[in-house]
Amino acid sequence: MDLATHVEDRSRRGIAAAVSRLVRTGQLLPGDRLPTVRELAADLAVSPATVSGAWQALGAVGLVVSRGRSGTFVLPEPAGWLPPRYRDLATGGAATWLDLSSGTPDPALLPPLGPALGRVAARSPAADTGTYLSAPLVEPLEKLLRASWPFAPQRLTVVDGAVDALSRTLEQVARFGDRVAVEDPGFPPLFDLLDHLGLERVPVQLDRQGMRADALGAALAAGARVVVLQPRAHNPTGVSMSPTRTRELAGVVRRHMAGPTSPVVHVIEDDHSGEISSSRDVSLGSFLADRVVHVRSYSKSHGPDLRIAAVGGPAAVLDGLVARRMLGPGWTSRLLQHVLVDLLTDGDALDAVASARRVYFARRRALCEALAAHGVTIEPGDGLNLWLPVRDEQTALVRLAAAGIRAAPGTPFVAGPPADDGGHVRVTVGLVRDEFDAVARVLALAAAD
Structure with a gap:
């Protein structure tokens, strides 16, 4: 789409309103990439600061998200019924390979109802x-x-x-x-x-x-x-x-x-x-x-x-x-x-839960061993999740998304001031059923410089 042709008012407010209108009418869809600030500024003959201000305004109301050098993208309609940090965990595109962001149990390991x-x-x-x-x-x-x-x-x-x-x-x-x-x-x-x-x-x-x-x-x-x-x-x-x-x-x-x-x-x-x-x-x-x-x-x-x-x-x-x-x-x-x-x-239900406990234990250790082989050492811990240290949280999430994996951003989990260590992402390891080495390779690449 030639976005510049849809902008009548070339002020910051006018540019933001034009994009908002295109999103509401379905002409811009979730996941669509917007022009870069410099591209649109040149097309409209305005300053980059004007376009940047419009992008910031759109981001503030949850219509778009900036993913660094990857560009600025249209977001799905905000889930207004979710509290703020729940909403932060729910943002992001769908995983094309594995969704490891949810923190939920593996449905295949639950006892049958x-x-x-x-x-x-x-x-x-x-x-x-x-x-x-x-x-x-x-x-x-x-x-x-x-x-x-x-x-x-x-x-x-x-x-x-x-x-x-x-x-x-x-x-x-x-x-x-x-x-x-x-x-x-x-x-x-x-x-x-x-x-x-x-x-x-x-x-x-x-x-x-x-x-x-x-x-x-x-x-x-x-x-x-x-x-x-x-x-x-x-x-x-x-x-x-x-x-x-x-x-x-x-x-x-x-x-x-x-x-x-x-x-x-x-x-x-x-x-x-x-x-x-x-x-x-x-x-x-x-x-x-x-x-x-x-x-x-x-x-x-x-x-x-x-x-x-x-x-x-x-x-x-x-x-x-x-x-x-x-x-x-x-x-x-x-x-x-x-x-x-x-x-x-019930005996069968008790066996199912005991089996799930053993399977989750084995999955955590298998993924941690695979991560260690790729130079990332993490204590396996207990439960469904791993806390993966990364050099840069947003970069890690983008790299994971590019490989088809979705993880939860670490920022919503932080109770105090953000640390200076680059951040973390949370990985629901309980949902990794196989391909531990392949998943570990992607996680290690996402965590690296």
């Missing part, structure tokens, strides 16, 4: 007719949860996924303007949630054993009253807390609350990978049961669309959480809870 649905339907031909005031957690599921929980919780309930659990718990333990200690890097939707609730995040650095005890102490000294952490299969790094680190972090929290006038601190643990994690199930609740809310999601192990996460912790927090839900959704579908009970007790 058909047999469980059939058995539950046979026992309950219709949806439960219990009253609106029946217990929100069905008794068989509560027994299973108590038997497997990493500490003895005063209360247990289930909600609609891990992020719902984080939101409901934060609403109980934090107030507008409170400071919350979070991992850096950490989980982007958590950062969006804290912004939405008017909470200030305090970044806490990690090492190979999880959140650093000295950094947590500094965050608490800076006024943090809530700590949110991932005890294992940390997203994005794959780090898991060791039992020793768990005890150290609990000691830091306990010492901070030791004085008679010391503030109360709550800890929220997001065990999002649950039963597909290979690491030990640890919790600060083993030492601080009255201050820890532990969340275990079944999305990665049994399917995101079940929308079930279990929440266990002190009655003072969980009773308020359940009461608040009674004024909204009320409860998580008891029918789905019974499906989960079936999946947690």
Whole structure:
């Protein structure tokens, strides 16, 4: 397309309006490359600064994206229903070979729902007719949860996924303007949630054993009253807390609350990978049961669309959480809870989850070994993701896209000021089923100078 012929007003605003009009009418499609600043400036006989200003305005409203020397491209229509960091993770073109950006489990490794649905339907031909005031957690599921929980919780309930659990718990333990200690890097939707609730995040650095005890102490000294952490299969790094680190972090929290006038601190643990994690199930609740809310999601192990996460912790927090839900959704579908009970007790489903755990373990190590052969050394970690250091984040993403691979940008995962190390991209290694050497070669090239 000769874009210059569609521009009537040659001001910065007029150029931006012309491009916007062409996008809305479908004459410019997502993925189309726009002329360079100098090309269009010459065609319109205007200064490059005028065209550059128009491109910046279009980029600010999400219509185009600049990919450095590759050029400026039309973006798909923004997903306005997504929070900001979710939207950052969703941007980018479709992968032509592998989409390793999602952080989702491999559908082929989830236990089949058909047999469980059939058995539950046979026992309950219709949806439960219990009253609106029946217990929100069905008794068989509560027994299973108590038997497997990493500490003895005063209360247990289930909600609609891990992020719902984080939101409901934060609403109980934090107030507008409170400071919350979070991992850096950490989980982007958590950062969006804290912004939405008017909470200030305090970044806490990690090492190979999880959140650093000295950094947590500094965050608490800076006024943090809530700590949110991932005890294992940390997203994005794959780090898991060791039992020793768990005890150290609990000691830091306990010492901070030791004085008679010391503030109360709550800890929220997001065990999002649950039963597909290979690491030990640890919790600060083993030492601080009255201050820890532990969340275990079944999305990665049994399917995101079940929308079930279990929440266990002190009655003072969980009773308020359940009461608040009674004024909204009320409860998580008891029918789905019974499906989960079936999946947690059926031999074939148990074997499927155990097999998935072994497969993810093997895939992480196979890709890390292949990366090492190409000069990139990364600890395999746990869970579905790898945190790949790169010289330049945008360059790495463009190189990956050119090879047909989509990965998640690292910037949305950063809780504090950006580092000067070039950045990272997150790679969902759990979705790499084969061709480990070929994938590793592309990742190594993307990470290089």
